[in-house]
Amino acid sequence: MKTSDLTLPEGVQARFGETPDEVALALADAVAGFLAVRLREATRASLVVSGGSTPLPFFRALSGRDLDWSRVDVLLADERWVSEDDPASNTQLVRENLLQNKAVSARFLSLKQPGATPSEGLEAVKAELADLALPLDVLILGMGNDGHTASLFPDAPELAHAMDPQCQEIVAATTPASQPQKRITLTLPPLRDARFTALHLRGEDKLDTLSQAVSDLESVMQMPVRAFLKPGLQVFWSP
């Protein structure tokens, strides 16, 4: 699949780069610019990021940007329910790569709280997010090749609840059969309503998956990322 063969929905913009570093820098520019504007308008701004392997160069680039980071709330869109010293911890990834350099003074709100399972820890996570202002300002999503985004997995029994457009909860526990760990995720409403949303992708396989996702935008339960392929979304992709 070539980028030129991809037809994105109307109002979705794409930035296709040659390398992951080039795209990471472009995304860091866009995010830092948006946060700077929000920090002129509001007391605090929020930045919601994804985990996995794709965001690493973006985190490193963004951590060096000049912003009043002490007024930025950073949180993950989703987390694996593992301890912070587990290599699968998205929290560890964010602490070691984003909350560094100039971003060291940002406030981090953790989706991983005490509890043997995300269901057990759910109330503590809600308490952690209690004073987070909505709508969220900046949201950076990733995507898996099964069409999941955040921890909204097609095979999660809790998907209908977490993807309910009227869902009253900001977070939900998900237990996808395909995944080794239980998950915690922001639900559709706070993710859908973010002021700036980017989908950050790396690899030819992700381009194929995106092409599949845009081919049938209605079937969001089969590929939850489809819920975000709407006007205003910015796609950042590199091989």
Ligand SMILES: O=C1O[C@H](COP(=O)(O)O)[C@@H](O)[C@H](O)[C@H]1O
């Ligand atoms: O499990 C997850 O996967 C997706 C995609 O990760 P990547 O390694 O393919 O970049 C990520 O967006 C999500 O936050 C994470 O929990």
